[in-house]
Amino acid sequence: MAFNSVITRGPATTTNADPYxxxxxxxxxxxxxxxxxxxxxxxxxxxxxGPKPRSHKVIQxxxxxxxxFDFCSKAQAGTTLVSTGGYxxxxxxxxxxxxxxWTNSDMYxxxxxxxxxxxxxQNLEVVMTPTxxxxxxxxxxxxxxxxxxxxxxxxxxxxxxxxxTPGYVVVRVIEDEPFRTFSKSDVIYLGRTIKESQDIxxxxxxxxxxxxxxxxxxxxxxxxMSEDMRNMVDTREAATWEFQVEQLARNFKKxxxxxFMWGHRKVEFSQNRATRYMGGLFDAIRTxxxxxxxxxxxxxxxxxxxxxxxxxxxxxxxxxxxxMIAGARLLxxxxxxxxxxxxxxxxxxxxxxxxNLDTYVVPGGFELKIIRSDMLxxxxxxxxxxxxxxxKEIEIMVNKNFETRAWQDPGERDYHLMxxxxxxxxxxxxxxxxxxxxx
Amino acid sequence: MRYISKNDIDLFRNNGTIAYQFKYNYLDLGSGxxxxxxxMTPDSLSLQLVYPTDLxxxxxxxxxxxxxxxxxxxxxxxxxxxxxxxxxGTLAAINGTWYEVIAGIVSYNNKQYRAGDVFKGIDTNNIxxxxxxxxxxxxxxxxxxDVIDRRGQFWLKHLQHGDEPYDxxxxxxxxxxxxxxxxxxDANYYGWTR
Numbered sequence: 001m002a003f004n005s006v007i008t009r010g011p012a013t014t015t016n017a018d019p020y021x022x023x024x025x026x027x028x029x030x031x032x033x034x035x036x037x038x039x040x041x042x043x044x045x046x047x048x049x050g051p052k053p054r055s056h057k058v059i060q061x062x063x064x065x066x067x068x069f070d071f072c073s074k075a076q077a078g079t080t081l082v083s084t085g086g087y088x089x090x091x092x093x094x095x096x097x098x099x100x101x102w103t104n105s106d107m108y109x110x111x112x113x114x115x116x117x118x119x120x121x122q123n124l125e126v127v128m129t130p131t132x133x134x135x136x137x138x139x140x141x142x143x144x145x146x147x148x149x150x151x152x153x154x155x156x157x158x159x160x161x162x163x164x165t166p167g168y169v170v171v172r173v174i175e176d177e178p179f180r181t182f183s184k185s186d187v188i189y190l191g192r193t194i195k196e197s198q199d200i201x202x203x204x205x206x207x208x209x210x211x212x213x214x215x216x217x218x219x220x221x222x223x224x225m226s227e228d229m230r231n232m233v234d235t236r237e238a239a240t241w242e243f244q245v246e247q248l249a250r251n252f253k254k255x256x257x258x259x260f261m262w263g264h265r266k267v268e269f270s271q272n273r274a275t276r277y278m279g280g281l282f283d284a285i286r287t288x289x290x291x292x293x294x295x296x297x298x299x300x301x302x303x304x305x306x307x308x309x310x311x312x313x314x315x316x317x318x319x320x321x322x323x324m325i326a327g328a329r330l331l332x333x334x335x336x337x338x339x340x341x342x343x344x345x346x347x348x349x350x351x352x353x354x355x356n357l358d359t360y361v362v363p364g365g366f367e368l369k370i371i372r373s374d375m376l377x378x379x380x381x382x383x384x385x386x387x388x389x390x391x392k393e394i395e396i397m398v399n400k401n402f403e404t405r406a407w408q409d410p411g412e413r414d415y416h417l418m419x420x421x422x423x424x425x426x427x428x429x430x431x432x433x434x435x436x437x438x439x
Numbered sequence: 440m441r442y443i444s445k446n447d448i449d450l451f452r453n454n455g456t457i458a459y460q461f462k463y464n465y466l467d468l469g470s471g472x473x474x475x476x477x478x479m480t481p482d483s484l485s486l487q488l489v490y491p492t493d494l495x496x497x498x499x500x501x502x503x504x505x506x507x508x509x510x511x512x513x514x515x516x517x518x519x520x521x522x523x524x525x526x527x528g529t530l531a532a533i534n535g536t537w538y539e540v541i542a543g544i545v546s547y548n549n550k551q552y553r554a555g556d557v558f559k560g561i562d563t564n565n566i567x568x569x570x571x572x573x574x575x576x577x578x579x580x581x582x583x584x585d586v587i588d589r590r591g592q593f594w595l596k597h598l599q600h601g602d603e604p605y606d607x608x609x610x611x612x613x614x615x616x617x618x619x620x621x622x623x624x625d626a627n628y629y630g631w632t633r
Contacts, residue, residue, distance in 0.1 A: 094542075105543050153572075289447070296453045
């Protein structure tokens with residue numbers, strides 16, 4: 001190249017600087033923005049860690065204890081059912097046994113069982129069930145017989161029968177007084193009262209546990225980078241292998257957390273390899289769900305107190321404290337419900353005003369700590385939702401805990417990376433959790 | 440009216456008090472009584488309308504908004520499920536409809552179902568009241584992965600090989616259909632041994 005001195009006239013300004021020689025000032029640090037307003041509060045921060053699952057289906061046994069409360073949805077007095085009279089102390093009750101529907105076809109109760117009726121205050125002795133009737137003497141031949149109309153609600157006054165319709169019992173008032181009529185009432189079971197030196201009875205009741213399960217889900221995420229991109233091109237952090245892997249892992253961990261919340265329990269057998277999906281918190285909560293409309297509610301505290309008493313603490317086997325993972329707007333509404341309280345303090349606001357309440361004490365000694373979580377993202381349909389959880393009833397069982405594998409196939413030059421997670425959650429007693437949601 | 444729900448829901452008024460309370464997934468208000476979702480005075484006593492979607496095209500139908508509707512609208516908060524009316528002790532099943540025995544014993548396709556059992560209508564044969572005074576109502580579709588009852592567990596584990604052409608247990612359509620007619624691509628297929 002010939003000698004060529006590049007000299008020009010005029011002032012040097014940014015318009016005639018050589019762009020190739022410009023040095024930019026680029027901050028080396030990447031500043032990340034999350035879609036979540038706060039660091040994510042997740043279920044696994046609170047849940048217990050269980051053992052490694054030993055099969056694809058994690059089964060557990062649950063047992064619902066006997067409930068002494070029953071509900072009588074129909075009561076017919078003996079005087080109404082038997083026109084000839086003489087049955088004023090008798091009545092035919094339809095007992096729903098809602099807590100044990102399986103017993104309804106043959107009735108849990110036996111003759112000589114005693115029931116207390118909330119509406120009238122009377123004690124009633126069961127004298128006839130769908131399978132037996134009370135022995136008036138010492139042997140079966142003395143079994144009580146009652147008019148068909150009293151035992152079954154239909155038929156003849158003169159036909160005498162010794163069993164009644166399934167789902168019903170015939171009772172007799174223990175006190176020397178007529179049966180007091182009512183239409184519906186709660187009923188409490190008081191057990192069997194026997195006569196003096198009565199022979200030992202043969203009425204047996206057995207209890208059964210029930211089974212619940214969840215399935216082990218296998219998730220993966222992968223990334224591929226070409227050899228040239230990885231080894232040949234010198235780039236800033238954002239384009240490097242390390243950056244990509246880091247983000248991949250972060251996304252994947254969040255994915256698992258969302259699965260803990262929203263997964264649906266299911267096994268898909270329609271191909272030759274089964275796909276198993278684990279049920280998340282939303283799927284697990286079957287009993288205590290309250291739906292509310294935040295825009296029409298006029299007394300949030302009243303509502304919240306009802307929700308906590310009725311649902312959040314309907315069952316509390318692990319003590320009186322629970323946690324609510326709440327959307328931002330729900331927490332805001334909770335605080336706003338007590339906005340007048342800040343005027344009751346003698347503190348002089350020192351440049352700050354507002355209210356930051358997060359714990360609600362429920363009558364009965366229960367305490368609910370509300371924690372904002374952007375799992376229930378602000379400005380979405382979830383912002384008014386809240387999950388009440390008892391962490392002791394959530395057991396995360398992991399087989400593969402974010403295991404990674406980097407590899408190159410023999411015939412190709414691309415670099416691959418895979419991250420996998422395999423595990424499930426054993427939801428113990430779902431009745432301890434509750435969900436407060438909007439439509 | 441009798442209502443069922445998938446959860447033990449409470450229906451709240453605008454003032455936060457509870458208007459209706461489901462227990463054991465149902466609420467029976469008795470014949471002639473329905474969940475009143477109409478506007479009341481003062482407005483704070485009205486039921487919170489949590490399903491404001493215009494489900495039927497009629498924006499004034501507040502009951503519809505509150506979730507009343509046909510049974511298989513499962514996205515609804517609750518649905519009507521009255522005790523079905525037997526005519527002379529029998530009732531024609533509806534194919535694809537699920538039933539729950541509320542009380543007593545019924546028979547359908549030569550199998551007996553007792554209170555608490557759930558079964559699916561697979562044809563239009565009659566459901567018969569065996570015990571007298573039996574009650575049935577429509578219910579939500581069963582779920583293969585739902586809590587498996589004790590009888591089913593025992594049956595599956597101890598009494599079946601898996602390829603039986605018939606004689607499935609009570610909850611037949613909850614994952615225990617006869618295997619012989621299934622292929623490996625069937626959703627309910629499980630391996631069998633004999």
